[in-house]
Amino acid sequence: MTSKTMLYILKRIGMALLTIFIVITITFFVMHAVPGGPFTGEKALSESAVAALEAKYGLDKPLAEQYFTYLKDIVTEFDFGPSLKMRGRMVIDVIMDGFKTSAKIGLITAFIATASGIVLGAVAAIKHNSVIDRIIMVITTAFVAMPSFIVGSLLMIVFCVTLSVFPANGTTNEGLVLPVITLALYPMSYITRLTRSSMLDVLSQDYIRTARAKGVSGSKIIFGHALKNSLLPVITYLGPMLAFIVSGSMVVEQIFAVPGIGRQFIQSIINRDYTLIMGTTIFLAAMIVIMNLISDILYKVVDPRIELE
């Protein structure tokens, strides 16, 4: 690894930390800009009760002080404060509860989408302009145009309502099949198209022709030369894929009643649980930023040809 690469990596890490810091700042100040604080609900509380509550949550202090306490707690103790609406629970515990389920779905989705996307893309590129290629392209074009809530609802109609093969409730392992499929379709289609176009590009390169001319067998060319080189763009998609899975899981968990972090987030928005909204936003944003960082660095490290900025 050259010093230039090291410098690039350090710069990217610094940028990622800055981004997370900015997300925390935006989230904090934007949430505190909402008029009529968190305790102006349907039930009118007496003034003394509100004052007591505000003192308990530290909301009576000046905004700048609250901000620095909040920032310090996150950095030093990974503590996002208590939930405002779920009595006696800390935000980080609520997040972690949902995160267990969501991480399971997310990882399986990412694995299935990447694996099937690469296979489909490679097949389409090898059989370029054949019927198989056309079919794969039409299907992936259609899936890219379908929002995840529509895919999820349609799958639910077919498999839960009409055929009743799967339960419509995502609390069991069986119930996670449809959410995973729903989430995987879009990234799978995207990766398929990505792999296909980069594979087509690689297959027309001179070194492939050289290998052919030397009499290397077809499968050896594909697995030994073409596939490895055409997978590079897929690495850059890993970060955006996670971002998609995070936002998609909000919808999918809502549709299939999966007790995950996305559903928790929507619930906290409906309940106006400000600390929980802030905590979840920061947590998910940090995850996406870190994933983007990893996929960026991986890309530069794996392919030394890429010029560093």
Place this chain on the structure above:
Amino acid sequence: MKNKPFSMQVNLDDFIPASPEDKEYLSKMRPSSTFFKDGVKRLLKNKVAATSAFFIIVITISSILIPFFWPYEYEEMLGVTQGGFVDSSYSNLKPFEYGETEQQKIENGEKVFPHIFGTDNHGRDYFIRVVYGTRISLAVGFFASIIVLLLGVTIGSVAGYFGEKIDLIIMRIVDIIYSLPDMLVIILLSVVLKQTLNLEGTFLQAIGGNIISMLIVFGLLYWVSMSRLIRGQILSLREQEYILSAKANGAKASRIIRKHLIPNCISVVIISTCLQIPNAIFTESFLSFMGLGVNAPMPSLGSLASDALNGIYSYPHRLVIPAIVICLIVLSLNLFGDGLRDAFDPKLKH
């Protein structure tokens, strides 16, 4: 007369003066074509793109015109009459079914306009709701792209033309916004804007706070990719000689940007705006689906789909219809945008 091989004698037949017909034939050249005409020609040759364009035009015009002559209103609850009981026979009608009073009218020989898609659980005609939903989704997509276009082009061209410090600052801001997780920030901002925006008394009130906040959010976040694109274009264009000559003639920076630079990257602008629309429609329907979009009773395709989830076992058609409409709109916009790119700027294809 046959020439000897290698003889230098010229063939006199080659020097006969041209007849008027010959002249006519030669002077008939291809009519001159502009860049725009060429592009349109290529676009129309692309059958997929042409069909998509046709479909988009049809669906846009019909979503604008149908509400004018349709006998039902999107918020009109058909079973509710003033001072009377709520006639529940109008709720949850299947396609082409009629409410009780309508049945009587039909038996008396009167004509009743059919409920093509049935009605929803409040007895509202579902067809007109889908039409309004389409209208809202298209409008949000269109205006969001216009906002993104204006912001992106202005900021991008300023950054690209002035370069140096201004460019550095703008590009750092772009980098930061670019690395923010957009969907999370959009959700956060729309939660907050929904409650902070006070539009009472302004003309914007009619549009609804949620749509306005959605447009603001789109504007704030999505201009970055457009401005990056424009900046890149302008960076290469500003080194051209005609810019130097304009400068030498004393043209101001704003004039050079407006009259020379932007017109020269217009195809990039149009293409990326066109590809931005389906993106915005996607996000709008996503937000509406989560209840952060348009205000009830105003429908959007996303909120129609999310409302339909409650009755999914009994009335799946209410979900399928908006789903199909969204998919068709997004798909045809995507395909049209791709066609536009291929026709006007093949270099953009990565």
